[in-house]
Amino acid sequence: MVIEILAHEVAALYGEHGHQLLFEHVFKDHQLIKTSLVEEPYFVNHEVDFIYLGALSEKHQFTLLHKLLPYRERLKELIEKETTFFITGNGLDIFGTFIDYEELGIVEGLKLFDFHTIQRYQPRLNNYILGTFEGLELTAHKTQFSESFYGEDFQHIFFETQQGFGMNRQTNKEGVFYKKFYGTNCMGPFLLLNPLFMKAFLNQLNPTLPLPTNYDTLVEAYHQRLEEFKSGQYYQLTKS
Numbered sequence: 001m002v003i004e005i006l007a008h009e010v011a012a013l014y015g016e017h018g019h020q021l022l023f024e025h026v027f028k029d030h031q032l033i034k035t036s037l038v039e040e041p042y043f044v045n046h047e048v049d050f051i052y053l054g055a056l057s058e059k060h061q062f063t064l065l066h067k068l069l070p071y072r073e074r075l076k077e078l079i080e081k082e083t084t085f086f087i088t089g090n091g092l093d094i095f096g097t098f099i100d101y102e103e104l105g106i107v108e109g110l111k112l113f114d115f116h117t118i119q120r121y122q123p124r125l126n127n128y129i130l131g132t133f134e135g136l137e138l139t140a141h142k143t144q145f146s147e148s149f150y151g152e153d154f155q156h157i158f159f160e161t162q163q164g165f166g167m168n169r170q171t172n173k174e175g176v177f178y179k180k181f182y183g184t185n186c187m188g189p190f191l192l193l194n195p196l197f198m199k200a201f202l203n204q205l206n207p208t209l210p211l212p213t214n215y216d217t218l219v220e221a222y223h224q225r226l227e228e229f230k231s232g233q234y235y236q237l238t239k240s
Contacts, residue, residue, distance in 0.1 A: 001050065001205070003048070006064070007035065009034075011054040013057070013089065016189070020054075023052065033048075038067075041067075041068070052085075053086075053091035054091055055088060055089020064094065082180045090146060093146060097114060097116045113178070115151060116149055117146050117148040125145070125147070128164055133158065136194070136196050139222065139225045143187060147167065147168035156178040157174070158183065158184050159184075194222065198211075
């Protein structure tokens with residue numbers, strides 16, 4: 001397998017470095033390519049099996065977006081060919097129609113999915129998330145300066161939240177799930193926080209991939225987190 005981590009040195013905010021460490025372990029017997037922000041992406045001229053992008057600053061997000069714009073059709077081709085993508089945090093924003101930055105104004109996105117993003121520095125939005133995807137309960141966290149809004153007929157929702165907001169404070173619908181493209185504004189390490197989903201996700205990629213050595217501990221912590229999130233003892237910092 002060939003795995004590419006985009007903008008690895010800057011798309012590592014919050015717990016995203018945990019994802020990179022996870023992939024170094026899981027794909028230790030495969031070709032793992034870490035592309036920097038200034039390099040031409042490996043996927044441009046080569047076949048890849050999996051592309052990952054995490055959260056990054058608004059400045060680096062803007063730079064990466066302009067770096068990827070010339071390769072829009074290649075990205076579309078890979079998505080339609082069912083290459084696996086896993087995109088977290090504001091990395092997802094660049095795949096929409098446009099981003100309305102507070103300081104830079106409206107900037108064209110990759111236009112691969114029908115949603116747009118509005119970025120404002122106030123208020124900062126913080127939530128814990130309890131959601132469901134194909135029968136699996138999901139736990140996650142959000143901390144962001146942006147909200148995204150689906151087009152009127154958008155159908156490719158990743159999951160729905162039972163606690164916390166979705167793409168914006170007026171919806172419980174979160175992220176993008178299309179073919180093998182998984183995208184969420186939830187921050188990393190999303191996979192490590194959801195070991196049952198992680199196991200299914202990795203099995204879909206390649207049934208021979210190893211699980212983390214502490215997988216049982218991750219599952220134990222996941223069930224404890226589910227219990228705590230459902231208990232009502234916590235309140236959301238940002239309400240809809």
